[in-house]
Amino acid sequence: MSIFNLIKLALRALQRNKLRAFLTMLGIIIGVAAVIAMMAIGQGSKESIQSSLSSMGSNMITIFPQSNIPGGARMGGSSFQTLTLADVAAIKKGAADVRNVSPLASSSGQSIKGANNWPTQIQGVDTGYLEIRQLKIKDGIMFSESDIASSAKVCILGQTVINNLFPDGEDPIGQVIRFNKIPMQVIGTLVPKGASSFGQDQDDVILAPYTTVMKRITANIYVQQIYASATSESTSDNATKEITTILEQTHRIRAGEEDDFQLRTQAELMSTMSSTSTMLTVLLTSIAGISLLIGGIGIMNIMYVSVTERTREIGLRMSIGARSVDILMQFLIEAIMISITGGLIGVVLGLISSQLIKTWAHWPILISESSIVLSFLVCGITGIFFGYYPAQKASRLDPIEALRYE
Amino acid sequence: MSKTILHIEDIKREFVMGSEIVRALKGVSFTVKEGEFVTIMGSSGSGKTTLLNILGCLDKPSSGKYLLDEVDIMHLDRNELARLRNTKIGFVFQSYNLLPRTTALENVELPLFYNSAISSEERRERALKALHSVKLDDRADHTPNQLSGGQQQRVAIARALVNNPVMILADEATGNLDTRTSYEIMSLIQELNANGKTIVFVTHEPDIASFSSRTITLRDGRVQKDTMNQNKRVAKEALESLPVSDDY
Numbered sequence: 001m002s003i004f005n006l007i008k009l010a011l012r013a014l015q016r017n018k019l020r021a022f023l024t025m026l027g028i029i030i031g032v033a034a035v036i037a038m039m040a041i042g043q044g045s046k047e048s049i050q051s052s053l054s055s056m057g058s059n060m061i062t063i064f065p066q067s068n069i070p071g072g073a074r075m076g077g078s079s080f081q082t083l084t085l086a087d088v089a090a091i092k093k094g095a096a097d098v099r100n101v102s103p104l105a106s107s108s109g110q111s112i113k114g115a116n117n118w119p120t121q122i123q124g125v126d127t128g129y130l131e132i133r134q135l136k137i138k139d140g141i142m143f144s145e146s147d148i149a150s151s152a153k154v155c156i157l158g159q160t161v162i163n164n165l166f167p168d169g170e171d172p173i174g175q176v177i178r179f180n181k182i183p184m185q186v187i188g189t190l191v192p193k194g195a196s197s198f199g200q201d202q203d204d205v206i207l208a209p210y211t212t213v214m215k216r217i218t219a220n221i222y223v224q225q226i227y228a229s230a231t232s233e234s235t236s237d238n239a240t241k242e243i244t245t246i247l248e249q250t251h252r253i254r255a256g257e258e259d260d261f262q263l264r265t266q267a268e269l270m271s272t273m274s275s276t277s278t279m280l281t282v283l284l285t286s287i288a289g290i291s292l293l294i295g296g297i298g299i300m301n302i303m304y305v306s307v308t309e310r311t312r313e314i315g316l317r318m319s320i321g322a323r324s325v326d327i328l329m330q331f332l333i334e335a336i337m338i339s340i341t342g343g344l345i346g347v348v349l350g351l352i353s354s355q356l357i358k359t360w361a362h363w364p365i366l367i368s369e370s371s372i373v374l375s376f377l378v379c380g381i382t383g384i385f386f387g388y389y390p391a392q393k394a395s396r397l398d399p400i401e402a403l404r405y406e
Numbered sequence: 407m408s409k410t411i412l413h414i415e416d417i418k419r420e421f422v423m424g425s426e427i428v429r430a431l432k433g434v435s436f437t438v439k440e441g442e443f444v445t446i447m448g449s450s451g452s453g454k455t456t457l458l459n460i461l462g463c464l465d466k467p468s469s470g471k472y473l474l475d476e477v478d479i480m481h482l483d484r485n486e487l488a489r490l491r492n493t494k495i496g497f498v499f500q501s502y503n504l505l506p507r508t509t510a511l512e513n514v515e516l517p518l519f520y521n522s523a524i525s526s527e528e529r530r531e532r533a534l535k536a537l538h539s540v541k542l543d544d545r546a547d548h549t550p551n552q553l554s555g556g557q558q559q560r561v562a563i564a565r566a567l568v569n570n571p572v573m574i575l576a577d578e579a580t581g582n583l584d585t586r587t588s589y590e591i592m593s594l595i596q597e598l599n600a601n602g603k604t605i606v607f608v609t610h611e612p613d614i615a616s617f618s619s620r621t622i623t624l625r626d627g628r629v630q631k632d633t634m635n636q637n638k639r640v641a642k643e644a645l646e647s648l649p650v651s652d653d654y
Contacts, residue, residue, distance in 0.1 A: 001519050016507055316503045319464060320565070321492020321520040323485045399464050403503070 001326050003333075010334040013306075014341075024302045025342035027295025028382065032346025032375045033353060034288035039371040040354040042281025044364035049273045053266060055193065059099075059233055060132055061240055063087075063226040063247070064262045081222035082251065082260040085210075088126075088226055090250050095228075095242040097235040100128030103223040105213045109180040111161060111206060118164035122155070122179050122206045124213025125227075132229040140173045140188030143209050151211040155184040159192040160204040179206060182216050236265055289378075295342065296382035303335050303390035314394050315402025328395035335387020336380065343379030347372055410476070411572050411604045412438040412461065417470035419456050430456040431467070432627035438573075438606060443599040445607045445615040448624035455577075457624065458608050462495055462575050463487045475572045492520050496566025500578035502558045504550040510537065510561045511546040517569045536564040540594060556587035563594065567603075574598070576607045580614055586648055592617045593641035617641050 001009075014021040065082040088103045095101075105124035110117050129135070130142060143154050157165070157172055166172050172186045184206075193202040214220060230239035240263055247253075247261050307314070314327055351367060358365040419431040430453045438444050448454040459465035460472065463479055466487075472479050475494050482490065491497075496517075504513045514533040518524045524532075537546055540560040550558050559579060566574050576595070580588035596617060599605050607618060615621045616639045623631040 002522065005519055012508075312503065313505060316499075316505070317516070317520075318488065319462065319491060319497050320517040321488050321569075323488040323520070325485075326520060400459050403464075403499070 001322075001329070003329075006329055006333045007337070009330060010337045013334055014337060020302065021338060024298050024338055025295075025345065027298040028292065028339050028342030028379060029295075029346040029349060031288060031292030031295045032343050032379060033349035034291055035285055035375045035378075036347060036350025036367070036371055037353045037357065038284035038288045039281060039375075040350070040365045040367045041357065041363060042277060042284055043368055043371070044358075044366040046274050046277040046281065047366045048364035049277060050270060053270045053273065055134060058266050058270075059230040059236055060266045061098075061228045061230060061236065061243065062264045063228065063243065064264065065222075065224075066258075066260055066262045081220075083223050083226055084221055085214075085223065087247055087250055088223070090246050091226070091228060091243055094246045095239060097231050097239040097242055098228045099231045100126075100131050101226065101228040102126035102129040102132060103210050104129075104225040104227055105210050105218055105220070105223045107180070107213060107217045109217070111165060111177055111179045113165040113175065113177045116165050116167060118161060120158075120161050120204050120206060122208055122213055122217060124208055124210035124217070126210055128229075129207070129227060132227045135193070136191040138189045138191045139171075140186070142188055143207075148209040148211050151215050152209060153182065153184045153212060153216070154187045154208065155179070156188040156190060156207040157186055158190050158203040158205040158207075160201055161206055162189060179208075180217060184208065184212075233267070236267060240265055292375075292378060292382060296339070296386040299335055299338055299383065300386035300390060302338075303331060303387055304393070306334070307331060307390050307394040310394075311397065311402045311405040314397050315399050315405065318397070318399035319403060324395040327397075328391045331391035331394045332384065332387050335391065336383035339379045339383030339387075340376075343376050346379070347376065350375075409440040410437055411440050411442075411474070412606070413471075413473040414461075415471040417457070417460060417467040417472060419453075419460065419465070420468045430627055431460075433470070434624070434627070434629055436622060436629060436632060438604060440572075440604050441599070441602055442620060443596070443605045443607070443618045444620045444622060445609055445618040446622050446624060447609060447612070447615050448630075449610060451626075452624040453627040454608055454610075454624055458575065458577055461606060462497060463491050488520075492517060493569060494572045496563075496569065496571040496574045498559070498562050498566050498574060498576040498579045500581040502550070502555075502562045502582075504558055504561055504565075506551065507549055509547050509549055510542060510553065510564075513550070513561055514564045514568050516565060521569065532568050532570075533564075536568040537561075539567060539598070540564045554587075555583050556590055559583065559587075559591055560594065563591075563598075567598070573604045573606060576605065578609055579607065580609070580611070586645070588614065589641050589645040589648065593645060596641050617644075 063083065085103060088101055091098060091101045102125045106121055108119070108121050111120050126148065127142060127145060130137070137156070140156070142156065143152065147154055155177070162172050165177060172189060175186050176183050177186060178184070190203065190205075190207070195201055210223070214223070228239065228243060230236040244259070244263060248259065251260055253259055317327060354365050354367055357363050415435045417431055417434045418429070421428045421430060434453075434457060446454060446457065456465070460467050463474065466480065474490065477490065479487065479490065505516070511533055514536050515529050518529040518532065534543070534546065537543055540563050542557060542560055542564065545553060545557060550561070553561065580591050583591065592614060595605060595607070607614070609615060616635065618635055619638055620634050621631070622629060
């Protein structure tokens, strides 16, 4: 029997038991739809994490202070004070693969303009900070080296701060705001970046020369963090090693001793984050995969029933010349049709539900062709695998007994 | 001299039932020539069904020789037997065995689906011709549940004819039908026989056997009697002699 006739035959058989065929398909439909939706969610979140991390600067290296247990007692996180401007200068001078380096001295406080005020954070940084963090000036200018040298009272505002201090939409450039009672002139604004992948508002910030912040606000010789950028993504590892060596020298850390600082690269962060979301995707997809498996068992079950029901038909077909392989193919194709049809409906349903999740829950969704192809393939294999045994049972029936079956 | 369609020689068939060996056929021999209408008679337990299964290539004898249209079936495997059934034998069953919810035409087409040499146009054409020869042209689109028992059996006969077999093998083909319809079917079969079809008809009704040209009687797995029927009845006449109406 030709494949075309077999398909026609299978469609006919399914048509005769529409409800039963649909219920059997339901397992596959739900399984495939779930696999596609779960993979879309998983990949979407992975993609959004990666893009937001790389928008923070893919060559970025962050240096944090860390306790070095001077007296045997570990200190709390906020009290780590090991990084100084001398470290910044040493890195700037000694690390060949580092393009820019900037200290970060930050302080929280209240920003005030006229009747409006807003709790925010001021970050004292060097001019290279913009390049490191991939920030851009929207209006006005960045402060200069001479502003840093003179600890000038100038600042650059993030969009959130502008929105809160200048709610009427007036131009902030040239205006004087106060941060913790210190008046500062606004000389520029930042291009908005939105929330980071950690949910932190990256626009809720005031940038100022680090000298200004350290002398006038924090009154401290230590910096919270040092930011550096490697000359390129490929030199990022080298840059990390150079910085580590330099800081171990300046901090006089002997071999075998624990460093009193910690380096974190963006690439590292990215792999940590994406491994988390990969795990999530695998978890969700395997749950969905189990429902696909159960769907397959459903097919097997119904195919066994179908073979028993149609024993006489099988006997007749054999007696008028059907070979075992003809009977095998007939039932196998019927099973495959169930799973493929279920798979198609499942794909459509999966795409629709992914879109619904996107529009209603605002979750990032990424539908990859591979997930569709994969689930469809799994579907076909499920049909063959679970359809084979019932079909084989049918093909091995004895025509004499099958014909007399009641 | 006409061609030999069927030749069996000392056919034996044994079944193992638990620890016992049941000998259903204990050495059966006969030959059927082209154009013959043979009835095989016998009470239940005579080995009639076993012989039918063997003649229909659904089963193989334990020993003996079976030539169907000069093909020795003893050396054929399952698939080759299926091919033989498809091309050389037309089955007619007691319970019709039509596919439910499938039109008469498609039921008749069925054997041709398993013959890859036949195109879909030829399949349709031959099925329509077969339906015509059983006088059911106007019922081609009816499903079995829209047909009477006699009509269903005629569809089954059309199905048996469609692959142009060398022999029609009928198994109690009138067993489920009333006398009038039985005679109608026998009349049709006689007509086919008159047109040259070889027919082997298994029955236990002497009444039906009287329409054939030869009767082989089985008893306890052996041929008891093999007689040519001298005064063969004509089913058409028998039909006319029946009361015109069933009213009472």
